[in-house]
Amino acid sequence: MRGWPSHGGRPEPVLHRFGLTAGSGMLDFSANLNPLGPPPWLAERLGGCLAELSVYPDPDYTAAREAIARAEGLTPGQVRLTNGGAEAIFLAAALLAKRGACRAVVVQPTFCEYERACRHYGIAVQHLELEGEHFELDESRALDAMGEADAVLLCRPNNPTGTLVACDMIERMLVVGQQYGTTLVVDEAFIDFVTPDERLTPLLTRYDNLLLLRSMTKLYAIPGLRLGYLLGDGPSVEQIARLQLPWSVNAVAAALVVPLLEDQDYLQRTQSWLDIERPWLQGELETQGLRVVPSCTNFLLLQDGGARPMSALLEHMARCGVLARHTYNFIGLDGAWLRVAVRSRQENTQLLDAIARWRTS
Ligand SMILES: Cc1ncc(COP(=O)(O)O)c(C=O)c1O
Incomplete structure (x- = not known):
């Protein structure tokens, strides 16, 4: 737990552990924010x-x-x-x-x-x-x-x-x-x-x-x-x-x-995105062999049944430019899971690509 930030959305301390810096291309899946971004107005x-x-x-x-x-x-x-x-x-x-x-x-x-x-x-x-x-x-x-x-x-x-x-x-x-x-x-x-x-x-x-x-x-x-x-x-x-x-x-x-x-339009756009993207991402993660807790919201808790620790997957993903949320400060999870936000299709695809590379590494 020492040195891990207690909240998501703070890439620097996590990346620092792996000797990385937050480049402009780093996608942050550790904060569960609406990927539509703030309403355009x-x-x-x-x-x-x-x-x-x-x-x-x-x-x-x-x-x-x-x-x-x-x-x-x-x-x-x-x-x-x-x-x-x-x-x-x-x-x-x-x-x-x-x-x-x-x-x-x-x-x-x-x-x-x-x-x-x-x-x-x-x-x-x-x-x-x-x-x-x-x-x-x-x-x-x-x-x-x-x-x-x-x-x-x-x-x-x-x-x-x-x-x-x-x-x-x-x-x-x-x-x-x-x-x-x-x-x-x-x-x-x-x-x-x-x-x-x-x-x-x-x-x-x-x-x-x-x-x-x-x-x-x-x-x-x-x-x-x-x-x-x-x-x-x-x-x-x-x-x-x-x-x-x-x-x-x-x-x-x-x-x-x-x-x-x-802003009802923003709510509707959010709902339309999530209705499609969460089941799709969950299905794709499961297809890759990950255990995913069925979620009713905009993030997913996942685990890999393999022998390698989840901290190794976290580091691998960070090296691929996608940052997941560690679970060291969640009582009972103790780092054995990762949490990822559901984001846009293009961003979720980058996440899946990183995990696919982990599978073959
Ligand atoms: C479950 C939960 N409640 C409350 C908060 C705090 O939200 P806010 O940014 O509105 O203070 C968070 C932030 O991560 C959260 O995950």
């Missing part, structure tokens, strides 16, 4: 936002929250705009701590920031491992966790497995949680890449022990802008608002929420 719009810099943002981000609430079928009081999904994670942990949570269960392997956020606020963390070939959450163990911990945190679809805990299991977890006063925190940073009927938002009208964390980074390919939001019941969101640093979202990012949500 964004660059011009950013220029137009410069006037926003000379005034403080609305501290409540009213227009952005109203637009999100409309899109999600909620009230603005159930929405808090955040500085990326990352701030939403830390605000959720801050709320748990404020409400006296001492013990959280994090479903693993998953994104490392849930554990970091809980520990930051003094909440002890235990792990509940996904099981089997397809990394499934065992329902009875999940219900036990909801009965025993103060909070359960999970990612849906899960980074890095791409798997999704079913809505009805989530609801059964919430029912147990209500009995025991346990909060379920679900990070849905990648939910925009999943079919809309898998959204948990309707549950927010029935359960006050559910928090949903969202990121606008992945769908709109804007990691540098820092936009996300948190959804919950009114009182929780109000308490979170009191815990949040003032103006934590900059005015330019906040001003872009409404036009981003209005």
Whole structure:
């Protein structure tokens, strides 16, 4: 784990390990961003936002929250705009701590920031491992966790497995949680890449022990802008608002929420790309003999059954100009898998070519 970056999208430290530098041709499959890139109108719009810099943002981000609430079928009081999904994670942990949570269960392997956020606020963390070939959450163990911990945190679809805990299991977890006063925190940073009927938002009208964390980074390919939001019941969101640093979202990012949500064409183009490209890439990887976890989102977790370690495949791919995501900091994967983003057909073909060369090397 030492020396490996804890997030994707940072090629330099990984390439450095292999004595390589990030040339202009390096394709980064380690960050799960929409390969369409930011919506084409964004660059011009950013220029137009410069006037926003000379005034403080609305501290409540009213227009952005109203637009999100409309899109999600909620009230603005159930929405808090955040500085990326990352701030939403830390605000959720801050709320748990404020409400006296001492013990959280994090479903693993998953994104490392849930554990970091809980520990930051003094909440002890235990792990509940996904099981089997397809990394499934065992329902009875999940219900036990909801009965025993103060909070359960999970990612849906899960980074890095791409798997999704079913809505009805989530609801059964919430029912147990209500009995025991346990909060379920679900990070849905990648939910925009999943079919809309898998959204948990309707549950927010029935359960006050559910928090949903969202990121606008992945769908709109804007990691540098820092936009996300948190959804919950009114009182929780109000308490979170009191815990949040003032103006934590900059005015330019906040001003872009409404036009981003209005761009239906971009959503459709994204869906059309992913509907074709994910099954195609998964099929081609399997044809090359790799084990691929069936994913419902825009990345794939894969493993080679051969004797050579996955770090050797990672290095080989980097030497071929494609960078995959190592899995050293995913608990339970410990480097034995690689994660790759689904990108455009041409880019995915380059990835497959690199793997084909590995097979014959
Ligand atoms: C599952 C998950 N949640 C949240 C985040 C943070 O997203 P953001 O860039 O919006 O802070 C990431 C980033 O990689 C992620 O993978």
